[in-house]
Amino acid sequence: MNSHRYTVQLRINGDIVPDDITLELGLEPNRVRRAGTVSHGRILERSLWSYSGASPEVFVREWDTLEEGLLHLLDELVPKKDVLQHYIDHYDTVWWCGHFQSGFDGGPTFSKALLLQLASFGVPVFIDNYFSDD
Numbered sequence: 001m002n003s004h005r006y007t008v009q010l011r012i013n014g015d016i017v018p019d020d021i022t023l024e025l026g027l028e029p030n031r032v033r034r035a036g037t038v039s040h041g042r043i044l045e046r047s048l049w050s051y052s053g054a055s056p057e058v059f060v061r062e063w064d065t066l067e068e069g070l071l072h073l074l075d076e077l078v079p080k081k082d083v084l085q086h087y088i089d090h091y092d093t094v095w096w097c098g099h100f101q102s103g104f105d106g107g108p109t110f111s112k113a114l115l116l117q118l119a120s121f122g123v124p125v126f127i128d129n130y131f132s133d134d
Contacts, residue, residue, distance in 0.1 A: 004106055007060045007098035008069035009052045010077060010084075010123070014091035018049040021087065025080050028056050050096070051077075066097055066108035066127075074117050081121065088123055097127045 009030065012021060018032040030052040035044050052060040053073045063069035073095070077084065087093055095118065099108065108127065110118075118125060 003101055003103040004064075004108075005100045006063045006066040006069050006108065007052065007100075008063065008066070008073055009050045009060065009096045010073060010093070011048060011050045011096045012087045012091050012093045013046050013048050016047045016049060016087070016091055018047055021049045024083050025051075027051055027076070027080070030054055030059055046092075060098075062100075066099065067110055067114050069097070070095065070110075070114060070118065070125075074114075074121075077121075078117075084121075088121065093123050095121075095123055095125045097125060099127050099129045100132055101129065102132050 015035070018029065018034065022029055022032075029049050031048065031050040033039060033044055033048040035047045037044055051073070053069075053076050054061040061069070061072075063072075084093075097108075101107075
């Protein structure tokens with residue numbers, strides 16, 4: 001059993017209109033948050049548009065390797081890079097990666113090809129680590 005699972009999302013945060021991003025990209029986000037709404041007892045100051053590449057009935061897809069997940073999103077988003085560039089240049093945009101682990105050994109690795117593709121987007125990679133006894 002693999003003690004590491006990964007999720008991947010492209011997240012755009014800021015003074016954005018999530019519905020506009022959805023229309024411009026023609027992609028259904030997995031999560032949208034709008035500034036001014038209440039979430040977990042606090043008023044959100046920034047909006048969020050997040051895309052996981054999962055089908056609409058699945059919130060996010062889990063991957064056995066982080067590289068698989070990132071390559072999947074890159075395959076979908078490279079053709080839309082020109083549209084995304086405005087958001088990348090003007091808003092807080094990240095490749096958000098969830099790393100779910102049940103042990104302290106190992107972790108993600110990246111091939112040279114993946115690193116070159118990620119670098120071409122100019123978007124930081126953020127890895128959020130979670131430990132689970134499961």
